[in-house]
Amino acid sequence: MADYFLGIDLGSTTSKAIIINDRDEVVGKGITNTRANYEVAAEIAKVQALYNARFHLLKQALAAEIAADPAFARYAADLDAAFQFVQFESRLERLRRELAETALKVETRVPATELVKHVQEIADGILATGRRRYMEEDLGGKGQFFRDIVGEAYAKAVEERPKELFEPLMLLFDKSITPVENEMMAPDFSELVHQAQAMLERYHAEKAAPDEAAALRRAAGAFTAAIDRVAAEELNIARMVGTGYGRALLPFPEDCIRSEILCHAFGAHAVFPKTRTVLDIGGQDTKAIQVDSHGLVTSFHMNDRCAAGCGRYLGYIADELNISLNELGPMAMKAEKEVTICSTCTVFAGAELRELLNVGERREDILAGLHKAIVMRALSLLARSGGVKNEFTFTGGVARNDAVLHYVSDMVRRNYGQDLTINVHTDSIFMGALGGAMFARRNIKADLPAAAKGAKAGAEENEGMA
Amino acid sequence: MTPLEEIISTCRQLAFDLNFSRAKAWKAQDPQRVLVGFTPIYFPREVVHAAKGLAVGILGAGDRKPIIKGDAYYQSYICHMPRGIVELALDGNLDGFDGFVFPSICDVMRNLSGMFQLMGKGRFAKYMDFPQNFRAEIGGAFYKAEMEDVLRRIEAINGVQVTADALDRSIALYDRNRAMLAAIYDIRQDHPWRLAYEDLYCIMRAGLVMPVEEHNAMLEQVLEAIGRERGVPEDRIKVVVAGAFCEQPPLGLIKTIEAAGCYVVDDDFLLGSRWIEGAVGGGNGDPLAAIADAYLTRSVQSSVVYDVGNPKEKRLLDLARRRGADGLVFAAPSFCDPALLDQPLYFHQCEKEGVRYVQFQYNENTGQFKVIKEQVGAFADSIKLWEGEAATA
Amino acid sequence: MAKPTAPVEKERSMIMQKEMVEGLFKELATAREKGRKVVYTFVPGNLSELIRAFDMLPVYPEINALQSGMRKKSAAFIRDAEKWGHSEDVCTYVKCDIGMMLNGNVGPTGQKLPEPDLLLLSYTGCFTFMKWFENLERLYPNAEIAMLHTPYQEGGRITDEMRQYMVKQLREEVIPKFEKVSGKKFDEARLAGILANSKRTDDLITEIFAQSRQRPSPIDAYFAGVYYIGPINIGFRGTPEAVTYYEELLKEIKQRAAEGRGPVTPEGEIKEEKYRLVVEGPPNWTSFREFWKLFHDQGAVIVASSYTKVGGVYDLGFRHDPARPLETLAEYCMNCYTNMNLPQRIDLLGKCITEYQADGFLINSIKSCNSFSAGQLMIMRDLEDKLEIPVGFIESDLVDPRYFSYSNIKNRLDSFFQMLAQRKVLATA
Known part of the structure; x- marks a missing residue:
């Protein structure tokens, strides 16, 4: 039986989990939005990573067929999408129930029965659109979370309805989403995957051309056999390490908790072994870290008390402009010039933003300036930690923002050398969790007084998880 | 452009020239000349002038330069100006300055003098302690010693030994400068529309980065112009x-x-x-x-x-x-x-x-x-x- | 200085100190009735000996402020000072002190403090002291005022001009004011006698802080250190009681060292010394005990700190010299830690790191105190580069609880300690 190692990074905005095997290879990853209930967020990320690991094993088992036969490849991809969709569906159904129940409880000017009717229609609509988007647009791969997807679709549906329904319907949503989101829903892998297969069968019958359908059915048969084997396999999590902003709140023993500084550095160094400087911009913290050739931290700097210049600031700006966080970067990239922004203070940014819009600056140009201002703060932190030496790796959720990436690359090169290697991984957001998993595999003792006691408790915890 | 408008335009450019081109050009004309940068508030520029030097006001980078390196040295609860000054120093804007004086006005500026010493900027970086005792034989004697120290440091660079006559001449030039500024303020007290404060600010600020003789000539013209009615x-x-x-x-x-x-x-x-x-x-x-x-x-x-x-x-x-x-x-x-x-x-x-x-x-x-x-x-x-x-x- | 709460172990020196402090506040409370004159002055550059020589009693506004912080009263005092017109941005010692005054000037022991007869502005190593006194003058319009301007060691040394400037101020400004307020003639021989005791305490305190060179260190030179410097800094330097106190303290510490025991903390003795640290910057007072516990829990011992040198630096050889009373007072003031320039501070910290064999260097950067804080990041970089010592940086404030974020500090300290642990593993590998 193979041993696996789990790293969980509980950030202020997202919670990430990574599972590696005993060769430091990533076999599973999971991510979800951090929510009021940290434990649920960590658990969901972990469950996602476990599902993902089984998918990984599944694809490994059928690797030859997938490579050789396009029908197998398509089936694998569709199964993945369907798997995401059925999870979405079950949580949506849960939300539908919550909405209907809440509608009977809240007092509004609209009769409850009418609200329930609208809620049902809206849920039907979201489900239909969701199915299409998961299956045709790879919504599952876009890094959006249930809350975002549903929230956006719900708001849109409400907009299309009569004005007097706006407030009661939005109230219903606000009251319902949190309990639904904070509920742990982790059905068994084989149960879910069978649901996905059943759904896929219907879907292919409906959408696939006749000759294609036959090939897909053949693939489905092969998958079913492999799924049963993979689902039965025990994924033994031998050790785990938690990290991140909310790590102290994780239900882990103390010696299984590691500073995110160390984890980000270790993770980034594992992926890019020549890394000597790591910049991580997360939701709440920005960190500039120097590492040695082993990936161990030699010095680090974090932003001071305020979250100015971190991911949270971007979230604040997105809210201020009433657009989604994911749109910020692309919009900033369309700038024709950069408006000078002085304040990266979240308190003043809103006022400055509005003033600039008032005087007629373009949103794109303001956003470019804002992104630049954030990056300047990060660059100061880098300078504070001793500058950029050798290879530079940029990690954290904010590294996925194109505009931030553009300015970081530009300014780092300008200040520390044009030939500098700058690494950014598509999974940059997972570096902390990866580092955690790698620490777990190495079982490097966290030098804490509680170490001896904690190790035992950790072992028990692990048994419960497997 | 009227002569006044021309002066304003020149000063507006000089006042915010973070490369201190005018001062550097002046120095380039004579190898004995030295540039001594000083931070707010007051520094007896006469002393440097008498030693064939130009005391140049350094007032930070304002809103005219993005600050990255400077920020690396200051916590968020410290004022902004020293960040700009450090940025200027690290970016080479102050290369060509022979020394720096940091008059005693607060702990941040005091410690900035030490940062300049650590960065090795200039041949000297002196925190100048102004007396808080106002008796000539106590505070006055100490202050004289501080000024003599500045003179010694300049002499070590350019070998100029300052005479009483030279100092008297320099004092007269700066007295004239101050007297004309006072006269401008007096005119503006009753006729503030004759010269927008913004323009006066640029004119005064430019005076911190150019030879006093040139600035005096400008001030004469300004006085001339605003001695008559203008503006509404x-x-x-x-x-x-x-x-x-x-x-x-x-x-x-x-x-x-x-x-x-x-x-x-x-x-x-x-x-x-x-x-x-x-x-x-x-x-x-x-x-x-x-x-x-x-x-x-x-x-x-x-x-x-x-x-x-x-x-x-x-x-x-x-x-x-x-x-x-x-x-x-x-x-x-x-x-x-x-x-x-x-x-x-x-x-x-x-x-x-x-x-x-x-x-x-x-x-x-x-x-x-x-x-x-x-x-x-x-x-x-x-x-x-x-x-x-x-x-x- | 009073403890936040009684530590587990009470040693004789602690009881002695408590009695000394209580005695002083009792004397202050009855100063008016007994006709004793009161001087308000500051810790850095405090002229305890001169105050004693005129039989006057000292009050230290910063000590009151830090006590208010420890007793959780500072938040309300600061709020009142801000209502009175002070900005959120400025020094919280000043605001806490002014707030205390606006609330009746009740001191740490619950007794009302007497108003000052003399405001002695020993303006040493902190520009804000001057602003503080300008505020105090207006609150106490009847007090006499004496200003003693201590020149900064900008060139890294004390010049004759600096010394003369100070001696002249002492002779012609400060002493005449003391004579006027106390009604007594200045007695230089008496001052010299007091200074002889100071020299003895200087030697003792130096030896006490040298004990942390041992492994394990028998003392914590920061959290416990602030108690050790109490008597010399709040007016007892130069008294026979202080000599006795420090003799006792040294004896106790030597005893601990001989037994191989670690420092005493409010959470108990540190059983295993895991990390030896040098710390720069004052502590936070509002969460002093939680702050200390963060170090205790990790087995981190502070073997040297710059904060314990704010009231005088003795590591570099300075001792009060009874043979030159005024010169020695002048030199004492100019040698206080925050009156040293940045290169001097780096040298001193570097010496501590090397001689006390520190594993790490940590800065607690204080929002209120620019004298300490401005330039600290450069100090840190310089030491990191020169000595290849792991460095850590946290931020808090003296007495404003709004600026102490436990989770933020814990997060950074955890990372710092884990980094030190990693480096130790690597070093032994």
Whole structure:
């Protein structure tokens, strides 16, 4: 039986989990939005990573067929999408129930029965659109979370309805989403995957051309056999390490908790072994870290008390402009010039933003300036930690923002050398969790007084998880 | 362009030239010449002048340069100006300067002198301790020793031994400079529309980065021009601005104050240029003693000079009355201990004497003036309204 | 100085100190009735000996402020000072002190403090002291005022001009004011006698802080260190009681060292010394005990700190010299830690790191105190580069609880300690 190692990074905005095997290879990853209930967020990320690991094993088992036969490849991809969709569906159904129940409880000017009717229609609509988007647009791969997807679709549906329904319907949503989101829903892998297969069968019958359908059915048969084997396999999590902003709140023993500084550095160094400087911009913290050739931290700097210049600031700006966080970067990239922004203070940014819009600056140009201002703060932190030496790796959720990436690359090169290697991984957001998993595999003792006691408790915890 | 407009345009460019090109060009003409940078507020530039040097005011980077390296050395709760100065130093803008003097005004600037020493900038980086004892034989003697130390350090660079005559000549030039600035302020007290404060600010600030002889020639022309009527009087209130003696707000903010319905008739923006009230004099064979005496007995009111027996709130309100100001504008940089710790004393005195005031904080790179404009505008309107009512009552 | 709460172990020196402090506050409470004159002055550059020589009693506004912080009263005092017109941006010691005054000037022991007869502004190593006194003058319009301007060691040394400037101020400004207020003539021989005791305490305190060179260190030179410097800094330097106190303290510490025991903390003795640290910057007072516990829990011992040198630096050889009373007072003032320039501070910290064999260097950067804080990041970089010592940086404030974020500090300290642990593993590998 193979041993696996789990790293969980509980950030202020997202919670990430990574599972590696005993060769430091990533076999599973999971991510979800951090929510009021940290434990649920960590658990969901972990469950996602476990599902993902089984998918990984599944694809490994059928690797030859997938490579050789396009029908197998398509089936694998569709199964993945369907798997995401059925999870979405079950949580949506849960939300539908919550909405209907809440509608009977809240007092509004609209009769409850009418609200329930609208809620049902809206849920039907979201489900239909969701199915299409998961299956045709790879919504599952876009890094959006249930809350975002549903929230956006719900708001849109409400907009299309009569004005007097706006407030009661939005109230219903606000009251319902949190309990639904904070509920742990982790059905068994084989149960879910069978649901996905059943759904896929219907879907292919409906959408696939006749000759294609036959090939897909053949693939489905092969998958079913492999799924049963993979689902039965025990994924033994031998050790785990938690990290991140909310790590102290994780239900882990103390010696299984590691500073995110160390984890980000270790993770980034594992992926890019020549890394000597790591910049991580997360939701709440920005960190500039120097590492040695082993990936161990030699010095680090974090932003001071305020979250100015971190991911949270971007979230604040997105809210201020009433657009989604994911749109910020692309919009900033369309700038024709950069408006000078002085304040990266979240308190003043809103006022400055509005003033600039008032005087007629373009949103794109303001956003470019804002992104630049954030990056300047990060660059100061880098300078504070001793500058950029050798290879530079940029990690954290904010590294996925194109505009931030553009300015970081530009300014780092300008200040520390044009030939500098700058690494950014598509999974940059997972570096902390990866580092955690790698620490777990190495079982490097966290030098804490509680170490001896904690190790035992950790072992028990692990048994419960497997 | 009229000669005045030309001067304003030149000064506007020189005042914010972060490369100090004029000063560097002046130095390049003679290998013996030295440039000594100094930070706010006051520094006896005469001393450097007499040693074939030019004392150049360094006032941060304002809103004209993005700050990255400078930020790396300062916590968020420290004012902004030293970040700009460190950025300038690290970016090479201050290369070519022979030395730096940091007058004693606060702990941040004091420690900046040590940072310059650590960075190895210039041949010397001297924190200049100004006496807080105002007796000639005690504080005066110490201050003379401080000035002699500056002279020794310059001599070590260019070998110039300063004579009493040379010092007297330099004193006369700077006395002339101060006298002309005072005359401009006096004219503006009654005719503030003749020269926008924003323009005066640029003219004064340019004087910190060019030879005094050139600046004096400019000031003569300015005086000439504003000695006659020009511009159109507007219905604005007269204000005295206090608290902005070190970190300078962006020009846009200075402009905003007047645009919001005020005439600035006195201020402490570039207080060092007008530090000595009246003339230093000299000609008595001991020019350094004359400079010391002027400092001990004729310094303007300021947050950084111990005010025992000479309360600052009284002096500030006297100044406001003398200038016929309708109100006071307290504009201080964020995290400026000297300016901000004085404010309650001022506020209480204003309240006691029924003097109207408004206050706000800024940074050298403040980008938004709208709130300040509204605040100052409302302040100006309320005074105009109140005055109107009082007049009709 | 009073403890936040009684530590587990009470040693004789602790009881002695408690009695000394209580005695002083009792004397202050009855000063008016007994006709004793009161001087308000500051810790850095405090002229305890001169105050004693005129039989006057000292009050230290910073000590009151830090006590208010420890007793959780500072938040309300600061709020009142801000209502009175002070900005959120400025020094919280000043605001806490002014707030205390606005609330009746009740001192740490619950007794009302007497108003000052003399405000002695020993303006040493902190520009804000001057602003503080300008505020105090207006609150106490009847007090006499004496200013003693201590020149900064900008060139890294004390020049004759600096010394003369100070001696002249002492002779011609400060002493005449003391004579006027106390009604007594200055007695130089008496001052010299007091200074002889100071020299003895200087030697003792130096030896006490040298004990942390041992492994394990028997003392914590920061959290416990602030108690050790109490008597010399709040007016007892130069008294026979202080000599006795420090003799006892040294004896106790030597005893601990001989037994191989670690420092005493409010959470108990540190059993295993895991990390030896040098700390720069004052502590936070509002969460002093939680702050200390963060170190205790990790087995981190502070073997040297710059904060314990604010009231005088003795490591570099300075001792009060009874043979030159005024010169020695002048030199004492100029040698206080925050009156040293940045290169001197780096040298001193570097010496501590090397001689006390520290594993790490940590800065607690204080929002209120620019004298300490401005330039600290450069100090840190310089030491990191020169000595290849792991460095850590946290931020808090003296007495404003709004600026102490436990989770933020814990997060950074955890990372710092884990980094040190990693480096130790690597070093032994």
